[in-house]
Amino acid sequence: MTLRAASRLFLLSLVAIAGISPAKSAAQSTNAANANPGADLQMVVMLSRHGVRSPIGSPDQYNKYSAVPWPAWDVPPGFLTARGYQLMKIFGAWDRTKFSGEGLFSPAGCADSGRVTIRADIDQRTLESAKALAEGMFPGCSLPVHSQAAAPSDGSASSGSMPGASSDASSSMGSTPGSRPDPLFRPLVAGVAHVDPALAIAAIDGRIGGEPNHLTEALHPQLAALDHVLAGCGHEPVNAKRVSIFDIPSSLKPGSGDPPVAAGGPLVTASTMAENLLLEYTQGMHDADVGWGCVDGATLRDLMQLDTARWDYGFRTPVIARTYASNLLDHILRTMEQSVTGNSVPGAIGNPGDRLVLLVGHDTNIVAVAGALGINWVFDGREDDTPPGGALVFEVWRSRADGKPFVRVEYMAQTLEQMRNATALTLADPPADAPVFVPACSRQDLSCAWDGFSAAVRQTIDPADVSPQP
Numbered sequence: 001m002t003l004r005a006a007s008r009l010f011l012l013s014l015v016a017i018a019g020i021s022p023a024k025s026a027a028q029s030t031n032a033a034n035a036n037p038g039a040d041l042q043m044v045v046m047l048s049r050h051g052v053r054s055p056i057g058s059p060d061q062y063n064k065y066s067a068v069p070w071p072a073w074d075v076p077p078g079f080l081t082a083r084g085y086q087l088m089k090i091f092g093a094w095d096r097t098k099f100s101g102e103g104l105f106s107p108a109g110c111a112d113s114g115r116v117t118i119r120a121d122i123d124q125r126t127l128e129s130a131k132a133l134a135e136g137m138f139p140g141c142s143l144p145v146h147s148q149a150a151a152p153s154d155g156s157a158s159s160g161s162m163p164g165a166s167s168d169a170s171s172s173m174g175s176t177p178g179s180r181p182d183p184l185f186r187p188l189v190a191g192v193a194h195v196d197p198a199l200a201i202a203a204i205d206g207r208i209g210g211e212p213n214h215l216t217e218a219l220h221p222q223l224a225a226l227d228h229v230l231a232g233c234g235h236e237p238v239n240a241k242r243v244s245i246f247d248i249p250s251s252l253k254p255g256s257g258d259p260p261v262a263a264g265g266p267l268v269t270a271s272t273m274a275e276n277l278l279l280e281y282t283q284g285m286h287d288a289d290v291g292w293g294c295v296d297g298a299t300l301r302d303l304m305q306l307d308t309a310r311w312d313y314g315f316r317t318p319v320i321a322r323t324y325a326s327n328l329l330d331h332i333l334r335t336m337e338q339s340v341t342g343n344s345v346p347g348a349i350g351n352p353g354d355r356l357v358l359l360v361g362h363d364t365n366i367v368a369v370a371g372a373l374g375i376n377w378v379f380d381g382r383e384d385d386t387p388p389g390g391a392l393v394f395e396v397w398r399s400r401a402d403g404k405p406f407v408r409v410e411y412m413a414q415t416l417e418q419m420r421n422a423t424a425l426t427l428a429d430p431p432a433d434a435p436v437f438v439p440a441c442s443r444q445d446l447s448c449a450w451d452g453f454s455a456a457v458r459q460t461i462d463p464a465d466v467s468p469q470p
Contacts, residue, residue, distance in 0.1 A: 024376070039397045042405065043104045045332050045357045046095075046392035047366055050121075052084030052127040052283055052419070057278045062276065065245060065269065066230045070428050071280065071289045080125040084388065085132045087419055091389050092136020094425035101427075104355050110141035116352030117264040119146045119470070120360040121185040124456035129389070148182035183467050185361040187327045188258045193465035195323040197254030200261050203319040204252060208301040212250035215309070216266045222306050224300070226270050229277075230261040232305035233294035245270050250318040260315050260323070271310035282419035283390060297416050301381045308385050311367045316384075321371030326465035329369060332394065333457045334470075339396050340405045340450055345393075349470045366392050370459040374439045387413050392436075397447070405450040409436040 036227050054073040055062065063069050080088075099105050105112040116138070120130035127145060134143040164368050180190070187193035199253065208214045218221065231237070242265055250265030278288045281300055287293060295303070315321060331349055335357050338348040350357045359365075363386040370376070376384055390413035398405045411434045417423070418431065440456035441448035448456070 002046055017155055035348055036397055036408075038401055039399050039406070041099070041394045042358070042398050043046060043336070043355050044099065044104065044396070045335055045359070045394040046391045047328075047332070047359045047361065047394075048125070048129070048371065049132065049363050049366060049386055049388060050084075050125040050360060051088040051127045051132065052388045053080050055279060055415050056273075057272075058070075062273065063239065064243050065273065067232035067239050067242045068292050069238065069278065071285065078123070078130040079124060081283060083422070084125070085128055086422055087131035087248065087282070087414065088129045088389055089136035089416060090328055090422065090425055091288055091431070092133035094136075094431060095133070096137045097425070097427070098430075099356070109137055113138045113141040113143050115351075115353055115355045115402045116143060116355070116358065117146070118143060118358045118360070119349055121177040121362065122148050123184050126185075126360045126362070127163065130358065133358060133360070142303045148184075162464075164408070165363060184328055184331060184359070184470055185326060186258055187367055187465060187467075188260060190467075192327050192467045195260045195320060198261060199321050201252050201254065201316070201436060203317045204261060204263075204313050205318055207313060212252055215252060215313070216246070217307060219380065222302060223266050224271055226273060226303050226306065229291045229303075230273065231292045232292065234290055245273070253451065258286075258319055261314065263314060263442060267306060267310055268324050271307045272301075278304060278307070278416075281416060284420055284422065289387070297420070300321065300416060304382060308383065309351075310361060310388070315364050315367040316371030318371060320366045323465055324368035325372040325459045326367060326424055326463075327371060327467055328359075328361075329457055330461050330466045332369075333454060333461075333469040336394060336396055336407070337454065347468060347470060363390075366390070373456070375436050377434035377436055379411065379413060379434045380415040386414075386415075388419070389414055397468055398449075407441075407448045407449075407450060407453040408446065409438055410434060411436055 008459070033378065054069075054075050054077055056078040058077065059072075072080070087141045096105060100107040110370040116134075118130050118134055120126040127147060130145045134141075134323050137143075154289070183190035183192035188195065223245060230245065231242065245266045248264065248269055250267075251263070253262045253264070254260075255262040274458055277291050277295050277300060281295065281297070287296075292298075317323060331347055334345045334348040335350060335354075338350075338352045339354065342352055344352055349359070366386045368386075370384070379385075390411065393412055395408045395410070396405055397408060412431055414423075414425070414431045417430075418425070423429060435446050437446055438448055438453065438456060440459065441452035443449070
């Protein structure tokens with residue numbers, strides 16, 4: 001058993017010993033995180049991943065590794081699906097319930113919509129996800145969705161597609177025609193951040209003992225389980241020339257921008273395959289179409305360790321995380337500072353009076369920010385996962401006693417079953433909510449004094465990787 005797997009098992013065992021189910025634990029965590037007697041919630045910055053999309057890439061890319069062809073999707077590669085839109089709308093409605101319960105918004109109506117700023121990356125899946133969240137939070141209020149494409153839009157997106165890539169953020173598939181990469185979400189491609197490829201490779205090498213095959217050995221049980229699914233798991237194979245993921249040579253080479261390191265091998269391909277199975281499951285496909293009838297929720301949780309591990313090494317590695325997250329963290333911090341001071345701050349997103357700033361990007365953005373801050377979470381039987389629609393939440397609270405601001409950080413996501421069943425989120429059935437400890441500033445109650453949080457974030461930011469404007 002790997003150290004990572006052992007750590008995960010230990011953490012989940014603590015929950016089991018306490019007699020708490022993961023779902024119940026999530027609900028209790030929500031209540032605990034929201035219990036701030038004598039304080040008022042002043043504003044929130046949410047960094048959200050887009051919702052359920054179709055797989056990125058052509059079926060031929062995936063079918064070579066499977067004995068049976070992968071199921072077809074009804075949208076172009078990398079696009080948010082109608083189900084993905086529905087799930088994001090459900091999550092938006094929950095956000096309104098949660099934040100109105102904490103006094104940030106009124107329970108209904110459009111009166112507070114003018115104190116919300118939404119910024120999304122240029123892809124169809126991010127723009128449409130932002131639109132769905134806005135519709136769920138403020139139905140009928142027509143909140144604008146801003147993007148790098150210049151002028152505010154109503155959240156609609158182009159149906160055009162461009163050549164794709166294998167990672168969630170590196171693909172510009174479905175981006176607005178004529179738009180340029182957004183440095184907030186794609187700092188390397190936008191030319192704002194710069195990483196030394198040799199140093200990035202060395203940083204990953206130093207975590208895996210200088211041998212990429214060590215990852216294959218460490219994750220062999222999960223890789224074998226996935227390869228069994230891909231081999232048909234009892235079905236009559238259609239593709240007799242299927243390539244096993246174990247036959248893929250491992251390598252680490254300089255990337256062409258995003259990601260900064262081009263990794264090859266069983267783990268990289270397995271990560272994509274596991275993510276595709278997750279998308280089938282959360283899309284609500286028939287059981288027979290989810291991993292050819294061989295993948296249920298429990299199996300999927302095990303297989304998703306492959307996806308988490310890939311992004312752990314690819315974007316949580318400190319050298320890479322700091323470079324990739326610096327620009328985003330700088331503008332998040334300036335946005336929070338603007339709320340704390342009540343004055344306009346250069347480089348902030350939105351207005352000083354905003355109560356919510358919603359940023360809709362990719363899993364790589366969340367992973368890099370988490371890596372830069374050294375934060376982790378466990379929820380729904382998964383460690384450090386960043387599923388579709390999941391969000392890293394930064395809350396600014398102010399004490400009524402002394403007027404001092406403080407910060408809470410949490411990670412929220414729908415459970416796999418909530419997504420599969422398109423479950424309405426309520427106080428009785430909330431999403432998973434994991435309060436987060438920030439090592440450089442958190443106190444016993446998991447809050448950070450504003451000055452401590454600000455200093456902790458500034459310490460992670462490399463000014464050379466920051467653009468003056470968001």
